[in-house]
Amino acid sequence: MDSTTNKQNEFVRQVAEQKYEYGFTTDVHTEIIEKGLNEDVVRLISQKKGEPQWMLDFRLKAFKRWQGMTQPAWAHVHLPEIDYQAISYYADPMAGRKSDKKEIDPELMKTFDKLGIPLEERLALSGVAVDAIMDSVSVKTTFKEELAKKGIIFCSIGDAIKMHPELVREYLGTVVPSSDNFFAALNSAVFSDGSFVYIPKGVRCPMELSSYFRINARNTGQFERTLIVADDDSYVSYLEGCTAPMRDENQLHAAIVEIVVKDRAEVKYSTVQNWYPGDEQGRGGVLNLVTKRGDLRGEGSKLSWTQVETGSAVTWKYPSCILRGDNSVAEFYSVAVTNNYQEADTGTKMIHLGRNTKSTIISKGISAGKSQNSYRGLVRVAPAAEGARNYSSCDSLLLGSDCGAHTFPYMDIHNDTAVIEHEATTSKISEDQLFYCNQRGIPTEQAVGLIVNGYAKEVLNKLPMEFAVEAQKLLSVSLEGTVG
Amino acid sequence: MAGNDKPKTTGSDAARQYMDIYAQCRDMIHSHSCDVMNAPRDAAYDDFCRQGLPTRKVERYKYTDMAPLFAPDYGLNLNRLEIPVDPYEAFRCDVPNLSTSLYFVVNDAFYTKLQPKGHLPEGVIIGSLAEEAAKKPHLIGKYYARIAKTDGDAITALNTMMAQDGLLVYVPKGTKVDRTVQVINILRSDVDLMANRRVLIIVEPEAEIKLLFCDHAVDDRKFLTTQVIEAYVGDNAGLDLYCLEETHAKNTRVSNLYIEQQANSRVNHNIITLHNGVTRNKTDLAFCGEGAECNLCGCVIADKQQHVDNNTLIDHRVPHCTSNELYKYVLDGHATGAFAGRVLVRHGAQKTVSQETNQNLCATKEARMYTQPMLEIYADDVKCAHGSTVGQLNDAAMFYMQQRGIPVKEAKLLLEFAFINEVIDQMQLAPLRDRLHYLVEKRFRGELNKCEGCNLCK
Numbered sequence: 001m002d003s004t005t006n007k008q009n010e011f012v013r014q015v016a017e018q019k020y021e022y023g024f025t026t027d028v029h030t031e032i033i034e035k036g037l038n039e040d041v042v043r044l045i046s047q048k049k050g051e052p053q054w055m056l057d058f059r060l061k062a063f064k065r066w067q068g069m070t071q072p073a074w075a076h077v078h079l080p081e082i083d084y085q086a087i088s089y090y091a092d093p094m095a096g097r098k099s100d101k102k103e104i105d106p107e108l109m110k111t112f113d114k115l116g117i118p119l120e121e122r123l124a125l126s127g128v129a130v131d132a133i134m135d136s137v138s139v140k141t142t143f144k145e146e147l148a149k150k151g152i153i154f155c156s157i158g159d160a161i162k163m164h165p166e167l168v169r170e171y172l173g174t175v176v177p178s179s180d181n182f183f184a185a186l187n188s189a190v191f192s193d194g195s196f197v198y199i200p201k202g203v204r205c206p207m208e209l210s211s212y213f214r215i216n217a218r219n220t221g222q223f224e225r226t227l228i229v230a231d232d233d234s235y236v237s238y239l240e241g242c243t244a245p246m247r248d249e250n251q252l253h254a255a256i257v258e259i260v261v262k263d264r265a266e267v268k269y270s271t272v273q274n275w276y277p278g279d280e281q282g283r284g285g286v287l288n289l290v291t292k293r294g295d296l297r298g299e300g301s302k303l304s305w306t307q308v309e310t311g312s313a314v315t316w317k318y319p320s321c322i323l324r325g326d327n328s329v330a331e332f333y334s335v336a337v338t339n340n341y342q343e344a345d346t347g348t349k350m351i352h353l354g355r356n357t358k359s360t361i362i363s364k365g366i367s368a369g370k371s372q373n374s375y376r377g378l379v380r381v382a383p384a385a386e387g388a389r390n391y392s393s394c395d396s397l398l399l400g401s402d403c404g405a406h407t408f409p410y411m412d413i414h415n416d417t418a419v420i421e422h423e424a425t426t427s428k429i430s431e432d433q434l435f436y437c438n439q440r441g442i443p444t445e446q447a448v449g450l451i452v453n454g455y456a457k458e459v460l461n462k463l464p465m466e467f468a469v470e471a472q473k474l475l476s477v478s479l480e481g482t483v484g
Numbered sequence: 485m486a487g488n489d490k491p492k493t494t495g496s497d498a499a500r501q502y503m504d505i506y507a508q509c510r511d512m513i514h515s516h517s518c519d520v521m522n523a524p525r526d527a528a529y530d531d532f533c534r535q536g537l538p539t540r541k542v543e544r545y546k547y548t549d550m551a552p553l554f555a556p557d558y559g560l561n562l563n564r565l566e567i568p569v570d571p572y573e574a575f576r577c578d579v580p581n582l583s584t585s586l587y588f589v590v591n592d593a594f595y596t597k598l599q600p601k602g603h604l605p606e607g608v609i610i611g612s613l614a615e616e617a618a619k620k621p622h623l624i625g626k627y628y629a630r631i632a633k634t635d636g637d638a639i640t641a642l643n644t645m646m647a648q649d650g651l652l653v654y655v656p657k658g659t660k661v662d663r664t665v666q667v668i669n670i671l672r673s674d675v676d677l678m679a680n681r682r683v684l685i686i687v688e689p690e691a692e693i694k695l696l697f698c699d700h701a702v703d704d705r706k707f708l709t710t711q712v713i714e715a716y717v718g719d720n721a722g723l724d725l726y727c728l729e730e731t732h733a734k735n736t737r738v739s740n741l742y743i744e745q746q747a748n749s750r751v752n753h754n755i756i757t758l759h760n761g762v763t764r765n766k767t768d769l770a771f772c773g774e775g776a777e778c779n780l781c782g783c784v785i786a787d788k789q790q791h792v793d794n795n796t797l798i799d800h801r802v803p804h805c806t807s808n809e810l811y812k813y814v815l816d817g818h819a820t821g822a823f824a825g826r827v828l829v830r831h832g833a834q835k836t837v838s839q840e841t842n843q844n845l846c847a848t849k850e851a852r853m854y855t856q857p858m859l860e861i862y863a864d865d866v867k868c869a870h871g872s873t874v875g876q877l878n879d880a881a882m883f884y885m886q887q888r889g890i891p892v893k894e895a896k897l898l899l900e901f902a903f904i905n906e907v908i909d910q911m912q913l914a915p916l917r918d919r920l921h922y923l924v925e926k927r928f929r930g931e932l933n934k935c936e937g938c939n940l941c942k
Binding site for chain 1 (some may be wrong): 688875
């Protein structure tokens with residue numbers, strides 16, 4: 001068994017020594033505002049984006065709230081001291097090209113090409129509409145016109161505020177109010193760009209919509225805001241990806257995603273999060289502090305969150321669902337991989353308010369190196385939520401003796417008709433399984449990969465085809481030489 | 485330190501009254517206790533002042549708000565006035581075939597007047613903590629307030645600061661106490677009363693003891709009890725600790741149990757709440773030696789406005805230990821149940837096996853259940869799992885029984901009974917098990933309104 005242990009150690013070492021593929025920087029002229037955060041900065045951001053007065057008021061109100069809040073410390077992560085005055089809150093790589101937006105700096109094009117994000121529509125064979133965002137600005141949104149023919153609005157939130165103010169005003173901040181938490185208040189005050197999606201009644205979005213977020217500039221934070229509204233009987237599948245260059249200092253990413261799902265509408269939201277995780281000594285990396293929430297307002301509405309979390313030095317993220325509509329259905333599928341000194345505290349909240357609502361939580365954690373991986377989830381059944389049903393399953397896999405895997409589920413049940421189940425297991429790869437594979441001529445390293453892949457499959461299978469490939473690739477990159 | 489240099493205080497007015505009492509009555513409290521119990525008192529006072537009463541923002545007190553429980557003006561028997569009671573008259577335990585050595589603790593004082601006739605093995609001490617600590621300060625001083633740390637829990641700090649007496653159970657090395665020791669904690673007072681009880685259990689290596697603690701209230705008064713139990717279980721030793729609460733709706737019980745297990749020791753702990761007002765039980769168990777095993781079980785049957793909160797922490801500090809937890813709740817009426825269980829497997833605690841299960845039945849819309857089974861694992865070669873469910877009785881089983889002519893009410897009782905029995909069946913003492921089956925059945929039928937063995941209520 002000694003040689004098996006050695007091989008396993010070898011595998012763990014390989015995982016730990018994995019290099020980050022997307023760590024390059026782009027040399028492009030970027031206009032960055034002065035570091036620091038005060039009311040004037042909030043006003044400046046709003047002014048730079050040419051926003052109306054109501055938007056500025058929204059920001060200022062949020063900023064005021066944020067000033068009275070303290071950074072939460074309850075998560076099972078070591079969040080380094082963040083100096084909010086040492087960050088620049090607006091970086092524009094498109095500066096100076098405002099007159100003709102169609103012309104994108106070739107460097108930027110190259111960057112997105114390198115990342116595998118198709119910005120040229122004629123080359124985009126994958127049939128995915130992309131909103132590409134670098135630092136604080138949306139670089140390009142593809143297939144806008146084609147989608148508009150069906151009445152679908154897909155654009156940057158900055159454009160939406162200008163072009164569809166009535167829609168944005170109706171929904172912005174209604175799912176995640178600016179007072180929700182410290183990072184949500186910060187985002188509401190300084191958010192730069194992000195995507196806006198509106199699917200009209202009865203429309204099934206013909207292609208996958210996608211946002212790609214990239215932090216490039218040094219000492220900046222990214223505060224994007226995404227708002228998705230699916231009107232009655234509509235359907236949309238939305239994908240989100242992200243990367244950042246390798247830097248020695250931490251970069252802050254505090255985003256908000258709000259989703260409104262109306263009667264019988266369905267939204268599928270998939271994320272492959274691959275922010276820079278820091279180096280093997282735990283230096284640098286993105287602090288990913290995100291508030292994501294969906295409000296299932298409509299009767300029979302459905303929302304599915306699928307996330308593959310492989311990056312970031314610190315992840316603090318709980319994509320949640322408020323099951324307000326009767327018969328609404330919510331799902332949460334997550335694979336979180338942590339390595340080296342990464343720390344992830346992620347999970348979901350399922351708030352059952354309507355009758356006969358159903359939620360499913362499948363969470364798979366994989367810890368390697370010296371990382372800490374926590375699942376934190378809340379299932380709340382309100383007194384009026386008759387017939388609520390929840391099933392949660394949280395499994396953790398440990399690769400190496402120095403990492404940690406933790407499970408913190410909370411269940412608050414206020415209705416006697418609710419049926420709630422939760423189960424969690426934590427273990428390493430079983431020696432029986434390894435032995436079985438070895439016996440059939442599969443080397444230990446491959447066997448570990450095979451088992452890890454099989455372990456995550458339940459979640460990866462829920463990703464749209466376009467993303468499943470990327471996620472598989474990512475997982476295989478994280479666990480090199482063993483998967484795929 | 486009490487007196488002039490009052491440390492910076494936090495917390496509500498509820499906490500302040502206890503700080504003031506201690507500051508004003510420090511000498512009285514000291515003079516009616518012993519040196520061993522007085523030694524950590526001032527430090528506990530400082531810790532209590534610093535922490536105040538725990539609010540719901542303190543993670544481990546999330547489900548029970550302490551301030552309103554401690555706010556009323558309770559009487560305190562700091563002068564150790566003797567309360568007239570003959571527990572043998574007041575209480576008859578009618579557990580059939582259970583021949584126990586029976587002892588009484590009245591409020592927080594060990595009842596010394598009548599001792600059971602049965603002899604305990606040589607060297608075994610069941611007695612007043614204050615008296616025994618005065619006789620054997622070195623032995624008791626080694627253990628007292630060592631694992632019940634006052635800096636991490638305000639209730640433990642409060643108890644350490646105020647407790648003047650309690651119970652000592654000492655089993656010397658290699659001694660096996662065959663007969664179960666039953667301790668009846670009687671709450672007796674003519675005015676609303678607060679009792680601060682302290683229990684120290686020392687089971688030395690290769691020793692064994694089975695303890696049954698029954699909590700009863702014999703007066704229709706408001707009672708508030710804080711209890712801190714410290715149990716030290718030595719190498720290859722065994723401790724069975726069963727706690728049964730049968731009090732009334734005006735009773736508030738806040739109990740903190742600390743257990744330290746050495747190598748190859750076994751602990752079975754079963755906590756049963758049949759009748760209560762507000763109950764909060766915290767159990768902290770730490771494995772300090774390899775090969776140890778523990779079984780923590782609990783069952784709760786609550787209705788009306790009853791509130792039961794069980795909070796456990798199992799700390800696997802060393803490899804090769806096994807822990808099992810099984811807690812079951814049946815909630816009716818407006819009852820509130822809470823279970824938070826945390827299993828912590830520290831770095832290097834390989835080959836840990838841990839299973840945590842919490843299952844709950846909610847019978848009415850108004851009943852509330854909060855459950856929080858947690859795993860925190862820093863070692864890779866472990867098998868840990870937890871499961872939690874909240875739901876109703878199985879429809880298919882109900883239908884099956886009705887089909888065979890069993891009325892709905894009876895079928896429901898049978899299923900609830902079976903549900904709870906899984907916990908009771910974990911008990912090692914067969915007569916007690918049978919007795920509890922009977923009590924639980926009566927409880928479900930609504931016939932068990934007062935403490936079963938209490939003559940005063942009959």
